Amino acid sequence: MPRPTSLKRVQGAQSAEPPDARGNLPNHAPVAPTYPQDEALARAQAGDHQAFAQLYALHKRRIYSLCLRMVNNVAEAEDLTQEAFLQLHRKIATFRGDSAFSTWLHRLAVNVVLMHLRKKGLQLTSLDEAMEPTHDEGPGRSFGAPDLSLTGSIDRLALERAVADLPAGYRLIFVLHDIEGYEHNEIATMLECSIGNSKSQLHKARLKLRDALRTTSRREGGK
Amino acid sequence: MTNNPGNMSCEQFQAQLADLIGSGEDASRHPHLLTCSRCRALLADLETIAEAARQLLPAELPKDDLWERIESAIQKEETSRQQD
Numbered sequence: 001m002p003r004p005t006s007l008k009r010v011q012g013a014q015s016a017e018p019p020d021a022r023g024n025l026p027n028h029a030p031v032a033p034t035y036p037q038d039e040a041l042a043r044a045q046a047g048d049h050q051a052f053a054q055l056y057a058l059h060k061r062r063i064y065s066l067c068l069r070m071v072n073n074v075a076e077a078e079d080l081t082q083e084a085f086l087q088l089h090r091k092i093a094t095f096r097g098d099s100a101f102s103t104w105l106h107r108l109a110v111n112v113v114l115m116h117l118r119k120k121g122l123q124l125t126s127l128d129e130a131m132e133p134t135h136d137e138g139p140g141r142s143f144g145a146p147d148l149s150l151t152g153s154i155d156r157l158a159l160e161r162a163v164a165d166l167p168a169g170y171r172l173i174f175v176l177h178d179i180e181g182y183e184h185n186e187i188a189t190m191l192e193c194s195i196g197n198s199k200s201q202l203h204k205a206r207l208k209l210r211d212a213l214r215t216t217s218r219r220e221g222g223k
Numbered sequence: 224m225t226n227n228p229g230n231m232s233c234e235q236f237q238a239q240l241a242d243l244i245g246s247g248e249d250a251s252r253h254p255h256l257l258t259c260s261r262c263r264a265l266l267a268d269l270e271t272i273a274e275a276a277r278q279l280l281p282a283e284l285p286k287d288d289l290w291e292r293i294e295s296a297i298q299k300e301e302t303s304r305q306q307d
Contacts, residue, residue, distance in 0.1 A: 049297075056290060064289075065281030078289055085293050086300070150268045154275040160282070178276035184245060196242075203241030206269045213272070 041101055045093050052092070056085055059102065063109045069175045070113045072164045080116055084109040110176070114190060122168055150213055162212040170205035177202050231255045236262050244269065 034054055035043060043051030063084055068077035087108055095104055163171060163179075176182045176190070177198070184198045191198070236255040243250045244266075250256075256263045 053290070053294075056293065060289070061284050062281040064285040065283045068283050078285055081285055081289060082293050082296065086296050089297050090300075150271050154271060156275070156279065159272070159275050159279065163276075174276070178273050179279050181277070199245030200241045203244065203269075206272050209272050210265075210268045
């Protein structure tokens, strides 16, 4: 696989911003050539650095958002995004197109984050024990006091905040299943836990979110 | 524990709700919900949360200088590969 002998600074990776009202490009132009995505991928696989920069520009938002949602820390999310794209650079030639490239990259990034969380000591194999909340702070079941139900629509920012505030184990499963669309069997494989464990953690995460959102709603209703 | 799902208590119903939802069945057809508005509201809320989560888009962009960090890490790796 040919590789460039030297790397020139490539501005294209930062050039997702549109031209301003006068049609001027952001001040870090000149912009690298843009290829159709398939061509950018093929070129990046052959060692074209500008094409790789273009792949970064195309996928950085999704990968960074994923990392940020999973770890809820900007500095860590940036480090993990960097690690994901470094791994992509190492492995891109092995991509054979068995799945969509974005799916493959996404899975690669999830694995980077999970590896990081394992190193940090989150016991993914025993999420239930690790993340079992104490009785007091557990997600609310609903058999006691009168309920205030969510009204059928949820404010996006309120939901983002509530997800960010979830305990790490709950947040992980919720992000993977409900936001990123992985199935329980895929999550169980990734986290090396049982499918039942994944279902149970997701349910508890949703209950906890419901509590948080109802509290927000009550607070805002009381203003 | 009762054998008739319609006679379940809320506690019994909610104890099996994770499995019920995770099974992919239509949980809203469970007999307990015919008579229990509280559990109906709970299920509706959980479905609303799951639906709202599906609508969340990747919202955040990394700082512009992240690409420079990645570029320089790639460059370091390539330099060390060439030296090996």
